[in-house]
Amino acid sequence: MSDQNFLTLENLTLAYGDTVAVKDLNLTIGKGELVAFLGPSGCGKTTTMRAIAGLLSPASGHVKLDGVDITRVSANKRNVGLMFQSYALFPHLSVYENVAFGLRLKKTPAAELDKRVRAGITSVGLTDYADRKPAELSGGQQQRVALARSMVMEPKVLLLDEPLSNLDARLRLDMRSELQRVQKETGVTMIFVTHDQGEALSLADRIVVMKRGAIEQIGSPEDIYNRPTSAFVADFVGFENIFELSDGRLKTPKGLVEISGPVPIAAGLAWRPRMVTLGSGPFQGAVRGASFAGNSREYLLDTPLGPIKAEVDAALPSHELGAELAFDLPVAAAAQLRKFG
């Protein structure tokens, strides 16, 4: 075992009854990594996380942590922390007792327990709230209690279920930096599940995009954002003009269309609205919709290629509805998709 394969999932298949949620999944996560499982609901990201935690036992395959096969180790003996989306604090216990819960079960000596619990509460900035009940705290504070409660156990892996989705914009920034701080200070391996690409891009070292129970793409936030390798990922991260390639030509609703420039060997090409050149180029389109978005203007064009979305600087002169515009889809800028559909 090296630090590179601290946590490995091997041929993991997960099912609820007869419904297969995750199929033959393989993944290796390094020690201290901050990984995001990204995907729409039903893609298997939460299921995979629950299997790592031990709350769901796999139909087949293995989970290995720190060199040990923990597939059959029960959830209460794995030392894997999980911060629930709803926080799952114990309503009848104070903040202090919530944080102390796990240490008490481990029969930690009183003095050490008190020291660690207080340090945990202080580290999330809730020193003055130790005696409060969860119901007396705001959502953001409750979440920090949940974080302290998991971290005080010094877990090998900390799993986070949609850690930012219940928070408003300001708290979201706080929590994001809080999680980054915890990760930096403790070096804990973190995996978080999210359906929000912004969350994944801003927080993770590495993103695992999932679709229908399988991994679609793994890469750095830059890779995922700039170089999606499948139509699904491209669509998910905002490439709105996506075409399948056939013999070096674009497949459109109205047949194959030639495109200028050296066309790469790929299953498809994708362009963000911002990558579309408007005002010049070999194609023609009529403005069907226009919207102003502060810094930019977005146009929806009716074209022989089908609908095309383009985004241009708002400082440029605007176009009327119905106006005929020339545009180009520059091949050099396009994301090259290896997988289509």
Add this chain to the structure above:
Amino acid sequence: MMARNLFIPITLGLVIAFLIGPFLIIVAASFSAGETLAFPPQGFSLRWIAKVFTVESFRDSFFMSLFLAIGGTLAALILGIPASYALSRYKLPGAETIRTIVSAPIIVPGIIVGLSLLRYIVVPFQVGITLALFLAHTALILPYAVRVVSASLGNLRSDIEEAAVLLGSSRLGAFFRVVLPNIRGGIMSAFILGFVTSFNQVPVSLFLSGPGVRTLPVDMIAYMEIVFDPSVAALSALLAFMSIGIVFIAERFLGFSRYV
């Protein structure tokens, strides 16, 4: 316009009169100095209230009722808490059927419950009177226990159990450490509701009572058939105050009405 303004207060007054009236009449009658149960009471005395405590069968049947109410409720809770937990946490096949069967004793008239227990359980299996009463009361309280405890479990998130497990607790330990403490109020409410239901139960007990073993309400009916003095009114008043007292304490300390 006038008639309309009076309609609501008059209706309200009648409803209150019908609900509270009999109780006031009973309380007044129990302070009567006369020899027979009558209203308005003749004079004022505490002799009938004092007499209640001297009638031996009242004392015996009171303790029988107390035993059935406490024992039956505890038994119903011991069966009902795990049942509620299973019904609310797991997708059991036939969960709705189980729920219906469990609530049947509320829906089926007491006389039928009493008669069927007598005809098909007590007589063929030679079940003792006390045991028969105990079983019947447990069955009668069970629906209340399941309903109130389920409501309380429904308000509790199930992921706190998973959180406890991930912090090192076993599944069973999680139930005792984080589920039970959070449904304590519901359990206490179920206990009180069960206690009062059992204590006031007549039809089923009527069928199952036998020589020397009676519940208090059954004993009161038997007493009235022979003696028509105000002591029954005095006893009713005392029991009513006991129930009110219990419910008041429950509401005060547990927020009883949240669960019922």
